[in-house]
Amino acid sequence: MKVLVAVKRVVDYNVKVRPKSDGTDVDLANVKMSINPFCEIAVEEAVRLAEKGIATEVVAVSVGAQQSQEQLRTALALGADRAILVETDQPLEPLAIAKCLKAVCDSESPDLILMGKQAIDGDNNQTGQMLAALLGCAQATFASEITVEDGKASVIREVDGGLQTVALTLPAIVTSDLRLNEPRYASLPNIMKAKRKPLDVTNPADLGVDIASRVTLLGVELPAERQAGIKVDDVAMLVDKLKNEAKVI
Amino acid sequence: MSILVIAEHDNGSLKPATLNSVTAAQAIGGEIDILVVGSDCQSAAEQAAQVAGIAKVLVADNAVYANSLAENVAPLIAEVGASYSHILGTATTTIKNILPRAAALMDVQAISEISAVISADTFKRPIYAGNVIATVQSSDAIKVLTVRGTAFDAAVAEGGSATIEAVASAHDAGQSEFKGEEVAKSDRPELTAAKIVVSGGRGMGNGDNFSMLYSIADKLGAAVGASRAAVDAGFVPNDMQVGQTGKIVAPDLYVAVGISGAIQHLAGMKDSKVIVAINKDEEAPIFSVADYGLVADLFTAVPEFDAAL
Numbered sequence: 240m241k242v243l244v245a246v247k248r249v250v251d252y253n254v255k256v257r258p259k260s261d262g263t264d265v266d267l268a269n270v271k272m273s274i275n276p277f278c279e280i281a282v283e284e285a286v287r288l289a290e291k292g293i294a295t296e297v298v299a300v301s302v303g304a305q306q307s308q309e310q311l312r313t314a315l316a317l318g319a320d321r322a323i324l325v326e327t328d329q330p331l332e333p334l335a336i337a338k339c340l341k342a343v344c345d346s347e348s349p350d351l352i353l354m355g356k357q358a359i360d361g362d363n364n365q366t367g368q369m370l371a372a373l374l375g376c377a378q379a380t381f382a383s384e385i386t387v388e389d390g391k392a393s394v395i396r397e398v399d400g401g402l403q404t405v406a407l408t409l410p411a412i413v414t415s416d417l418r419l420n421e422p423r424y425a426s427l428p429n430i431m432k433a434k435r436k437p438l439d440v441t442n443p444a445d446l447g448v449d450i451a452s453r454v455t456l457l458g459v460e461l462p463a464e465r466q467a468g469i470k471v472d473d474v475a476m477l478v479d480k481l482k483n484e485a486k487v488i
Numbered sequence: 489m490s491i492l493v494i495a496e497h498d499n500g501s502l503k504p505a506t507l508n509s510v511t512a513a514q515a516i517g518g519e520i521d522i523l524v525v526g527s528d529c530q531s532a533a534e535q536a537a538q539v540a541g542i543a544k545v546l547v548a549d550n551a552v553y554a555n556s557l558a559e560n561v562a563p564l565i566a567e568v569g570a571s572y573s574h575i576l577g578t579a580t581t582t583i584k585n586i587l588p589r590a591a592a593l594m595d596v597q598a599i600s601e602i603s604a605v606i607s608a609d610t611f612k613r614p615i616y617a618g619n620v621i622a623t624v625q626s627s628d629a630i631k632v633l634t635v636r637g638t639a640f641d642a643a644v645a646e647g648g649s650a651t652i653e654a655v656a657s658a659h660d661a662g663q664s665e666f667k668g669e670e671v672a673k674s675d676r677p678e679l680t681a682a683k684i685v686v687s688g689g690r691g692m693g694n695g696d697n698f699s700m701l702y703s704i705a706d707k708l709g710a711a712v713g714a715s716r717a718a719v720d721a722g723f724v725p726n727d728m729q730v731g732q733t734g735k736i737v738a739p740d741l742y743v744a745v746g747i748s749g750a751i752q753h754l755a756g757m758k759d760s761k762v763i764v765a766i767n768k769d770e771e772a773p774i775f776s777v778a779d780y781g782l783v784a785d786l787f788t789a790v791p792e793f794d795a796a797l
Binding site for chain 2: 333369404416454457459468470487
């Protein structure tokens with residue numbers, strides 16, 4: 240079974256992003272970039288499927304700037320077999336990314352596509368669902384457990400209020416939630432080995448995909464600051480304030 | 489402008505989350521219809537018809553829609569939604585699963601979790617874990633939007649008299665199958681609907697210690713939440729997670745216990761009316777958003793708080 244796993248290069252989750260001084264966009268100059276944490280979980284899951292002998296090949300794919308090769312090398316170091324970069328410097332929206340991934344899927348014909356549930360930059364939570372629509376295949380978002388058997392994927396999903404289990408006919412798309420697994424650290428020998436694994440580069444034009452933006456970013460701002468209140472001396476004072484001042488209990 | 493709101497419901501009743509999208513729709517302005525997709529969902533449809541200011545309730549009542557499988561529901565939304573200018577749904581896990589799929593079928597770039605309506609095509613939404621608010625303008629002919637529930641008040645659930653119309657169309661992709669559900673059984677209110685939320689973080693030390701919070705919650709009629717750190721540490725299940733990647737809450741009172749206040753947690757609760765923080769580290773960022781901060785060891789303060797209630 241061939242598994243395709245999509246990864247996105249995003250601002251590292253430890254970076255506190257701020258608007259540029261002119262408020263046109265966020266300031267990403269000289270900030271640390273990493274693989275999106277949810278994508279990393281998806282890569283780990285793909286590698287575990289390979290280690291169990293279920294996946295025979297794991298292909299990592301990214302859509303983005305040339306530097307996204309770094310994140311693909313990370314995926315290769317974690318255990319992916321080869322990588323494909325759909326290279327573009329254009330700003331990308333989920334639908335455009337899904338269209339690029341669709342084109343890659345058309346030539347790669349994966350049985351299972353693993354992705355993160357959302358990227359921590361745009362926080363859209365759309366690309367997996369959109370790719371499933373474009374491919375016309377089954378989807379399971381917010382996965383916390385994946386079992387593949389007899390041409391089907393059984394997936395436990397994290398839904399409001401609990402867990403839901405669905406069975407998907409392959410090919411299918413599964414997007415990872417936080418608890419799907421805990422990604423490993425790449426070992427130094429694997430990082431070195433990853434440098435020699437194949438990484439093919441293509442671009443949206445060659446794939447025949449229109450990636451023109453549909454949504455214009457008019458500006459960014461800091462959220463309204465909440466003012467810090469007071470420190471209370473003890474529990475009695477806290478209860479008194481809540482009862483008599485805030486009147487919430 | 490004609491707006492289609494996708495109902496969140498459990499077939500038997502309309503979920504209050506739907507009402508937040510109705511308010512967002514009112515902010516856009518125009519005629520508002522509600523689409524109820526389900527199986528044996530007539531009573532949910534009847535409740536939707538009661539919502540003030542709704543013109544029409546469309547009901548697709550068919551066994552294929554019983555479990556809101558995205559593969560079946562998305563094509564229906566794309567079909568019914570084609571004659572509207574806007575399609576909205578509150579960002580629950582059900583709607584987040586379905587609406588982007590419907591948008592892609594319509595070749596529309598959806599806009600996720602809007603927190604404000606500026607005009608019919610321009611919206612605000614939080615990005616980068618809520619560190620930044622973006623203002624975005626859509627050029628698509630049909631706007632597909634998910635709505636951040638806490639950013640819009642609930643519309644009035646009664647007083648309306650919308651007509652109810654059946655939608656016959658049934659889509660069965662046959663690609664996915666609902667196998668079961670494990671819904672956490674609790675007498676406590678749902679996190680996103682609770683008036684009071686008591687949350688624990690890594691400082692709780694382990695899952696057993698959350699019993700201290702359950703005790704307080706039961707006295708206050710509160711829901712219990714957790715920070716991502718507490719979920720990551722395996723103390724409690726993920727459906728309790730409050731934060732940018734978990735649930736977004738805005739109760740009247742939010743009590744944060746042993747939570748440092750990482751930005752991704754703050755993004756999920758900082759619209760609460762009153763915030764209380766109990767933490768032994770007085771430098772913890774949570775105090776910068778707390779109305780009442782108590783610098784204390786939670787293992788002494790929480791039982792005291794419990795006893796005082």
